[in-house]
Amino acid sequence: MCGIAGLFAKSPGVAEQLGEHLGAMLSQLNDRGPDSAGVAIYRDPVPAGASKVSLFSPDPRYEWGRVRDGLAGAFDGDPEPEVRASHAVFVVDAEAERAEAWLREHHPELRIMSVGETIEIFKEAGLPSDFVRRFALEDVQGSHALGHTRMATESRVTTQHSHPFSTGLDLCLVHNGSLSNHNRLRRELQREGVTFQTDNDTEVAAGYLTWRLREGADLREALEGCLRDLDGFFTFAVGTADGFAVLRDPIACKPAVLAETDDWVAMASEYRAIAVLPGAEDANVWEPAPATLYVWERALV
Amino acid sequence: MATETEPAVEVVDLEHTPLRELNARLHAAAQEPDSPRRWRVSNPGGRHAVAVGLDAPLEVDVDGHVGYYCAGMNQHAAVRVHGNCGVGVAENMMSGSVIVEGTASQSAGATGRGGLLVIRGDASSRCGISMKGVDIVVRGSVGHMSAFMAQKGRLLVCGDAGEALGDSIYEAQLYANGAVAGLGSDCIEKEMRAEHAAEVSELLARAGIDDVDPGGFRRYGSARELYNFKVDDAGEF
Numbered sequence: 001m002c003g004i005a006g007l008f009a010k011s012p013g014v015a016e017q018l019g020e021h022l023g024a025m026l027s028q029l030n031d032r033g034p035d036s037a038g039v040a041i042y043r044d045p046v047p048a049g050a051s052k053v054s055l056f057s058p059d060p061r062y063e064w065g066r067v068r069d070g071l072a073g074a075f076d077g078d079p080e081p082e083v084r085a086s087h088a089v090f091v092v093d094a095e096a097e098r099a100e101a102w103l104r105e106h107h108p109e110l111r112i113m114s115v116g117e118t119i120e121i122f123k124e125a126g127l128p129s130d131f132v133r134r135f136a137l138e139d140v141q142g143s144h145a146l147g148h149t150r151m152a153t154e155s156r157v158t159t160q161h162s163h164p165f166s167t168g169l170d171l172c173l174v175h176n177g178s179l180s181n182h183n184r185l186r187r188e189l190q191r192e193g194v195t196f197q198t199d200n201d202t203e204v205a206a207g208y209l210t211w212r213l214r215e216g217a218d219l220r221e222a223l224e225g226c227l228r229d230l231d232g233f234f235t236f237a238v239g240t241a242d243g244f245a246v247l248r249d250p251i252a253c254k255p256a257v258l259a260e261t262d263d264w265v266a267m268a269s270e271y272r273a274i275a276v277l278p279g280a281e282d283a284n285v286w287e288p289a290p291a292t293l294y295v296w297e298r299a300l301v
Numbered sequence: 302m303a304t305e306t307e308p309a310v311e312v313v314d315l316e317h318t319p320l321r322e323l324n325a326r327l328h329a330a331a332q333e334p335d336s337p338r339r340w341r342v343s344n345p346g347g348r349h350a351v352a353v354g355l356d357a358p359l360e361v362d363v364d365g366h367v368g369y370y371c372a373g374m375n376q377h378a379a380v381r382v383h384g385n386c387g388v389g390v391a392e393n394m395m396s397g398s399v400i401v402e403g404t405a406s407q408s409a410g411a412t413g414r415g416g417l418l419v420i421r422g423d424a425s426s427r428c429g430i431s432m433k434g435v436d437i438v439v440r441g442s443v444g445h446m447s448a449f450m451a452q453k454g455r456l457l458v459c460g461d462a463g464e465a466l467g468d469s470i471y472e473a474q475l476y477a478n479g480a481v482a483g484l485g486s487d488c489i490e491k492e493m494r495a496e497h498a499a500e501v502s503e504l505l506a507r508a509g510i511d512d513v514d515p516g517g518f519r520r521y522g523s524a525r526e527l528y529n530f531k532v533d534d535a536g537e538f
Contacts (some may be wrong), residue, residue, distance in 0.1 A: 252426055252445075255388060255406065271366050271387060272347030281365060285385055287406055287425050290445065 002163075002176040003029025003128075003149035004256070006237050006244050006267035007277070008296050009142070014264045014278075018043075019140025021277055023132035025266070026147045028273040030128050033149025036162040037131035038123025040172040040239045043142030045118045050077075051096040053103065054089050054113040054121045056159060064088045067107055074102050085134045086159070087113065087122045096169055111160060111197070116170030118143075118241050123162040143298070146239045148174040155200045165206035168213055170241040175202040176269055177233035177254045185229070205230060209238070220293060223247050227291050237267055243297035252290035259283040265296050311337040315351075316344040324353060331357030347387065352380050355397070372399045375416060391418045394435055407444065410437045413454065419508040426463065429456045432473060438508035446485065448475050457504045459513045467521055471528075475521040476501055478513060487527045491520045 005025035009015035019041065026037055046052050055067070064081045067090065071079045077093040092099035096115045103112060114121035122135050128149040132138075148163035155161050164172035179185075182201040185208060190196070194207040208229065212222035223238065223245060235254040238245045246267050248256055259266045259274045261283045266274050274280050288294050313323050323342065330336040342363045345351050349368035352361050355378035363371070366384040376395040385403035394413040401409075404422035411427070413435025420428075420437075426444035429437045434453040442460030449465070451473035461479035468485020474497070475488070484490070502515045 252407070257406075270347060270368055271385065272349075272368050275346040275366065285366065285404075287404070290426070 001032050001151045003032035003269045003273065004174050004176050004235060004237050004267065005029060005147040005269075005273050006145070006239075006246070008144040008243055008265040009263070010261075010265065011263040015143055016141050018142040018145055019137040021264075022140075022145045022147050023137035024276040025268060025273040026132055026137075026149060027129040028276055029147075029149040029269060032269055033151045034127055035152050035157045036123065036125040036150045036159070037128035037148065038121065038150075038162045038164050038174075039135075039137065039145055039147040040114065040119055040121045040164045040174075041140055041142045041145045042118045042170075042239065042241065043120065043140070046091050049095065050091055050093050050117075051099045051115060052089060052091050052117060052120065053096075053099055053115050054087060054119070055103070055107075056087050056111040056113050056123075057109070058086070058159070059109075060086065062086075067103075067110070070106055071099075071102070074106075075099070084122055084136065086124060087135075089120050112166075114164075114166045114170075114172060116241065119166075119170045119172065119239065121164055121166060121172060123148075123164065124159050125157050125162060144239070144243060144296075146172065146174050146237050146244060153178050155198065158198075160198050161200045163202060164239065165200075165203050167206040167209040167238070170239075171209070171213070171219075172239045173202065173206045173209060174237050174239075175205060176235045176256075177249070179205060179230055179232035179234065181231040201232070205234070205236070219245065220295070223293055235269070240297065243295065245296075246288055246294040248288055248290050248292070250291040256288050257285060258288055258294065259285045308339050309337050310339045310341050312341045312343065314343045315346060315348060320348050320351065324350070327352060327355055327359065327361065330359055331355065345384070349387070352378075355380070358397070366403070375399060385422070390420075391416075391435075394418060404441070410435050413437070417507055423460070429454070429473075432456065436504060436507075438504050438510065440508075440510055440513075442479065445482070448473060448488075449485065451475070455500065455504060457501065457508075457518070459510065467523070469527060470523045472523055474500065476504075476518045477521065478517045478519075481519075481521070484521060487524050488521055489524045491522050493518065493520050 075094045079090045081088040163174040179201040182204040186204045189207045235256045236247045340361045345365045345367045347368045351367045351371045353373040356376045359378045361380045363382045368387040370389045372380040373392045375397045378397045381400040386405045388406045389408045391399040392411040394416040396416045398417040400419045405420045405424045407425040408427045409424045410418040412431045414433045418437045420439045423441035424443045428443040428447040430449045432451045432454045437456045445463035446465045448467045452471045455474045457476045462477045462481045464483045465485035467488030501518045
């Protein structure tokens with residue numbers, strides 16, 4: 001079991017309270033995933049040529065000022081971090097690839113959670129409702145967001161094993177289910193140059209999407225490839241710079257509910273996580289069909 | 302003209318009342334003849350296990366969407382959900398009725414032994430999985446693998462059925478009015494005889510559905526080929 005929540009703001013009012021709404025959704029999914037929680041929030045796009053990096057340090061007294069000073073020396077500008085619990089978000093005045101390479105070289109002790117123009121990822125082991133408080137989600141605004149609550153079934157409970165998993169610039173994946181061919185697929189992807197940081201099955205699905213996108217597939221093709229190349233159970237939610245996508249495996253044992261009003265589009269493992277949203281009782285609610293891709297992006301809504 | 306007074310309706314608001322208290326009060330009502338027979342539950346908010354384990358001829362109306370296993374193990378009670386249901390509505394129902402005005406998620410009516418489950422909208426996958434005597438009427442369509450391993454009872458679908466309808470069916474009567482995407486292992490189409498047409502009309506009437514032509518239904522059931530192991534198939538294993 002695990003819990004997934006996704007929220008896409010169609011009105012400014014929902015965008016202003018995006019973090020508060022997402023936090024309420026995640027707290028409803030506490031008992032679907034009491035082991036860990038995580039969110040990907042899309043907000044505050046950086047200027048062209050710059051990039052945004054979310055970093056995690058396991059050291060609670062980590063001095064983020066050292067990273068800031070190093071970045072300021074290596075690149076232009078004054079990258080003051082926004083620190084949230086164990087994470088910090090930096091806006092770097094450099095293309096994503098250069099920023100990431102510099103961080104890997106100079107701060108191998110940090111884990112890069114996400115890189116892109118708008119995405120920020122925060123995740124941590126522990127009860128989701130505690131996570132919502134520690135990371136102060138209630139004051140976060142944004143255009144859309146995904147969240148996950150984890151009940152581990154096949155690998156350890158750590159921050160690194162938590163969802164969302166980054167799958168490329170501004171892309172992330174959350175997963176409810178379990179994959180059975182992830183060891184073989186991980187070896188195949190490693191031969192293609194994809195690197196993995198954990199033994200987690202979802203990280204393999206994320207790596208698969210990264211590889212397909214790198215090879216030229218668009219998001220739709222990459223996700224539809226999952227239906228052929230992944231063996232196991234999954235309900236996936238994928239965050240993109242413009243929105244999110246939902247896909248269930250053909251057996252569709254893992255639950256998913258979609259709902260839409262004039263103000264928002266929401267996706268969740270269960271309706272009770274949607275019931276906390278304003279106007280939920282009058283929303284159009286439905287269950288996504290198996291092996292069918294659903295996509296919401298700003299241009300389409 | 303003599304007027305009968307409306308029986309009292311006990312209203313329980315799940316926004317303020319814990320779910321366990323609601324279910325405990327419904328269970329206690331079965332033991333106390335003077336307790337209210339009609340109940341109304343508001344603000345279910347997608348909670349799981351609303352009105353489960355009832356064992357008395359109560360009438361329970363639920364105003365809103367519910368989570369998993371609503372009205373599970375029902376005996377004698379008439380539960381009506383004015384909204385959608387999550388996984389496993391009316392699972393293992395023994396008798397009574399459960400009516401869903403909206404849609405139902407997967408495994409609706411699973412393992413039901415008796416009573417009537419009506420879903421006015423669509424039901425998802427595995428509707429009536431392992432049904433053992435319950436009658437299920439779906440005004441809309443059902444998803445894949447409905448009536449999987451069905452043993453007894455009747456599933457009537459006014460719309461379409463997804464892939465692998467009646468897979469590994471033992472017994473049970475399956476009726477579908479619309480398109481069937483595919484029949485599961487050992488499930489075959491069977492002749493509609495007069496008694497089956499009567500059965501369709503009876504189920505529609507009991508479900509309160511009067512806008513569907515009973516003449517359009519087709520019948521599916523067990524070929525009974527999987528009942529016994531055949532030595533000729535030994536090479537398959």
